[in-house]
Amino acid sequence: MHGVREMYGVHDAETMAYGTAFGAASGAAYGGDTYRPAYEAAAQAAAQAQASGPALPRQGEHGAQGERGAQGERGAQGERGAQGEAREPGARAMTGRRSARRRKARYSRRPESAVRRLLPQALVVAFLAGGTTAFLAKDKAIELTVDGRPRTLHTFADDVTGLLREEGVPVGAHDVVAPAPGTALASGDEVAVHYGRPVRLTLDGEPREVWTTARTVDGALQQLGVRAEGAYLSASRSQRIGRAGLALDVRTERTVTILADGRTRTIRTNAATVRDAVEEAGITLHGLDATSVPLSGFPRDGQTVTVLRVTGSREVREETIPFEVRRTADPTLFKGTEVVERAGRPGLRRVTYYLRSVNGVRQKPRRETSEVVREPRAQLVQVGTKPHPDSVTGADGLNWRGLAACESGGRPHAVDASGTYGGLYQFDTHTWHSLGGSGRPQDASADEQTFRAKKLYVSRGSTPWPHCGARLHR
Known part of the structure; x- marks a missing residue:
């Protein structure tokens, strides 16, 4: 382009008005278009100059040196007139042709050198363009959601495992990844990581440890299939579950039947103990009253609990203590003969018994305490050993x-x-x-x-x- 400017001076010349002869000629040459780039207009002017003979003066010389050219031409004419017109018309024609040939040769050499300079640059641009295309083909736009926090990122990873490794997202045995690790990735895919959380769940009195990927108590109950309607929960259903987990006590609603004082009561309850269920049924326990199952036990669904009205008293009784018989051999007595040397005497014991009645029925007395009032005395017997x-x-x-x-x-x-x-x-x-x-x-x-x-x-x-x-x- 620099050679073109030097040759034709298109960027140094003033823009020609659309009404000039050259503008009109250019518009006619391009089918009436009133605008063409300067290098296209210069190329067409050069072609016209080559076809018509001597080249036209450059627009720069015509504009910047027009007056000096006119004065020079008048001075030259005067000098030539004084010297008797020393040059002939043939010499002027020869000079014009040599000038045209030099300009033509310079124009034909410069585009070839410009191509040699631009070729390496074009090759570098083409290489970079191909690498950029491959680079863009490996890049993928992925939406990664980790524990409910989404973000869009660009990655060169081929699969889910590579993406998680690249982003530094650790995955454990209780965590869930969707799609599964190892799944191939394409631009526009969505990858979600749900971290597992331990829950120390006590469900209807039965403790166990479970894992959930839910982030709230309500979500965990749904994921674990626990019926929460009417149930007692030790934590709010909207409470969030951290990575460390939480302890959760759940008591579902159950049907329990209470038998007391000849009446039957059936209730729906989420009570933690039998005692609480009995109280919810409106039954009051007095003194020694008890139930058919332990009061501290957990009431099961469909269970029947009988209230036992208990009365009790204590009774003290005196009981004899049998005496011991001690036998001693006597060689003066015939065999089979036994003689009581000292008679035995029974002892005396004082015993306290607890007497219990359940719903009016007296139970077997239960021995509570015992005290010895008199020790028994042993009986002494002589046994004969003499042969008959x-x-x-x-x-x-x-x-x-x-x-x-x-x-x-x-x-x-x-x-x-x-x-x-x-x-x-x-x-x-x-x-x-x-x-x-x-x-x-x-x-x-x-x-x-x-x-x-x-x-x-x-x-x-x-x-x-x-x-x-x-x-x-x-």
């Missing part, structure tokens, strides 16, 4: 079994109604002792009693048994 004699001469062949059956029914420990006679053969105590026996005859063994009876028969015959003695000889 084999026989008594003159009495061995008699029917002693028949006599015992007649006197006592064959019972060694039999005692008559008066308490005077005892044993198989109904000895009195005086006779028993005279025969060498000790203690009471009914306490001795059957063998010893028979032995003593044989001795009595040898000394007195059958007279000691006036009614049954005749059986000895049968």
Whole structure:
């Protein structure tokens, strides 16, 4: 362009009026258009000059040196006139042609050098344009929402995992990412990250720990499928849940039936204990009153609770304490003989019992306290170890079994109604002792009693048994 300005002077010349001959010629050449860029007008003027012969003077010379050219031309003419017109017309024509050829050669060389200078720049521009196109193709506009906070960003990441890594967004096991990590990204996609929050939930008395991505208590209840209508909540439904979580106690509304004083009451309640449910039913507990389930227990849906009207009293009773029997071996007594050396005596105990009635029905007494008033005294017994004699001469062949059956029914420990006679053969105590026996005859063994009876028969015959003695000889 600089060469064109030097050659044609189009930017140094004053703008020609639309009414000039050149403007009219240009308008005619372009179909009546009254405006063309200066370099197009200069190119057309150069073409016309080459076709018509000597080039027209540049617009700059015509404007800036017009007067000086006119004066020079007049001076030259005067000088030429004084020198007798030394030059011929042919010389002037030759000079004009050489000038035109120099201008033509300079014009033809300058566009070629301009192309050589612009080619490297054009290549750099084309390379940069291609890189920019690839750069823009990798760039994506993504809307990333992290825990409810959206923002639009540009990224070169290929998938969701790369985007989260690029933005420094950590994701844990309880967090939710939509779309899932690894999903390919395209410009205009939306990615949402919902952080998990621990909730220490106690639902109807059952504690457990759950995770939710909801940011409010109401959202957590909906996400966990907990029916909140009519329920007791330890926190407001609009309360926000932080990343650290919260503890939440939920008691849903339940149907509980209360039986008391012969009446049935069914209520809807979210009470925490059976006691609270009973009070909501309008039932008052007095003194020892209780319920069929623990009052501190959690009332379940559909549960029936029976109120127990309880009355109680205490009663003190005296009870005997059995005495102990201590036996000692005595070699002077025949085997099977036991002699009471000291009689035992029972002790005495004072016991307090709690008597309870439930709904008018008396329950089994419950022992509460016990106090010993008198200690028992042990009974001492001597036990014979002496072997029995084999026989008594003159009495061995008699029917002693028949006599015992007649006197006592064959019972060694039999005692008559008066308490005077005892044993198989109904000895009195005086006779028993005279025969060498000790203690009471009914306490001795059957063998010893028979032995003593044989001795009595040898000394007195059958007279000691006036009614049954005749059986000895049968």
